[in-house]
Amino acid sequence: MDYLYLLATLLFVVGIKNLTSVKTCQRGNKISEIAMLLAVVTVLAATGNISWWALIGGLLVGGGVGVWVAVKTPTTQMPEMVAALNGLGGAASAFVALAAILEHPVMHQADKCLADTGLVNAISTPITILIGLVTLTGSFIAFFKLGGKKLSHPLKGTARHYLHAAIAVGIIGCSYWQVIATSAAGLTTATILLSVLALVLGVFLVMPIGGADMPVVVSLLNSYSGMAGSASGFVIGNPMLVVVGALVGTSGIILTQIMCKAMNRSLGNVLLGGMGEESVAKDAKDYKSIKSTTPEEVAMLLDGAASVIMVPGYGLAVAQAQHTIRELGELLIKRGANVRYAIHPVAGRMPGHMNVLLAESDVPYDQLWEMDRINSDFKNTDVVIIVGANDVVNPAAREATGPIAGMPILDVDHARTVVVIKRSLAPGYAGIKNPLFERDNCLMVFLDAKEALEGMVKEVKELGK
């Protein structure tokens, strides 16, 4: 049996490796699915005296909910969904540790405490509960923030740090108490207190971080849930859990760093909530000399354009306009224009979000251009159409100071004409003004993305007649 665990572990490693390249990613996911199936079958075969109602009930309920959310969730809400799934994974590890305390034979003897089950096991138990439950509530706060809910921390500045420090001290105290408690009442109280404090900590840690940084937070929490799994492996003495959890844990940290780099932010900066305060700059809505236009006029502009670049952002996803933008692109290509899509690494709510969305609506892969490849081409472009993106095209990022200073942006302002489809002049996630909108070559279309694009499609078709 142990050899099957080893095989499953190796397959997980190969699977993750394959997931990091476009050519092999599908195979990678399949390999990791097979590894998971193998692991589950192996543990079922190895475990005797199974509580059948818990097993079958859990698999049916969990499987049903899993399939339901996977099928029902629209592509636009996938980031939220990854966050929610991740939270449940963390919770599962915490439940494993809690059940393991109740079941350990040593714990059924009088005057024995968790420490008597072995040092590593004893320490791993509160660690699993802590990381698992922090992941649970932290992920759900991230889930709501990704959904656009504004949740802010009740305390500011130093008071917040004191509160977090107090919670941390409480957690360490309860963990110690849990490990040394010899009475059932003491153990129960310590465990409940520890669980509550961990749940509260998860909420408070994620709350002050701004919505724009949520992808990084979700990635970090993903790493945590791997660590929780690894710690639960120590609790129940299963090396495969230890290894696979550690793999997800540390590779998750690397992925988090890669994502931070794409946004030109440091992890510490994100966690301390640099721009994350969700404060909106005072002048964020003060705009002078804005030129607004209609889809009809944009269509005329497009009529004479040889080169067009579309810049999709989260607004496209919200309006469910991914099919309409593809339709407009196809129309323009038929009319002889060169049409490309410029994808900022963090456009949308999660890196790669736009790629997934556009690929799903059948935009050919070779029309999707990454920022570094397309940035020098903007100066030779007739029309840039920005759909529901804001911060990723904000020239304020080129300045030396400011909340988004240094963030790599798409150089859309170098194009001859920039058309911005946006419902209002409201600031983006960073909560700052976008000077692009005041430029001479910038035209605003104040409409819902889908409505505006549908209008353009209709007008461009009219031109064809």
Next chain:
Amino acid sequence: MDPIFLTIFVFVIASLLGFELINKVPPTLHTPLMSGSNAISGITIVGAIIVATASGGIFAQILAFLAIACATVNVVGGYMVTDRMLGSFKKKGK
């Protein structure tokens, strides 16, 4: 060697492997990779099944049930969503 030390040993090596496993990932794959490794963190389902023994008290069994249910949502949902994302690439890929 003490078996528990052996486990710690393996933990350290696995952690290092995790650090080395991912070095370059195209931005396109950030979300699928996150979602795929999120599904893998559902491996805790193995732990959940191990603690689901009939010899445990009713309370332990309820906890085991919750653990299995949560982990299964994580595994099934995670893999299906990842497949869905990657599937949309494949169509256009080649």
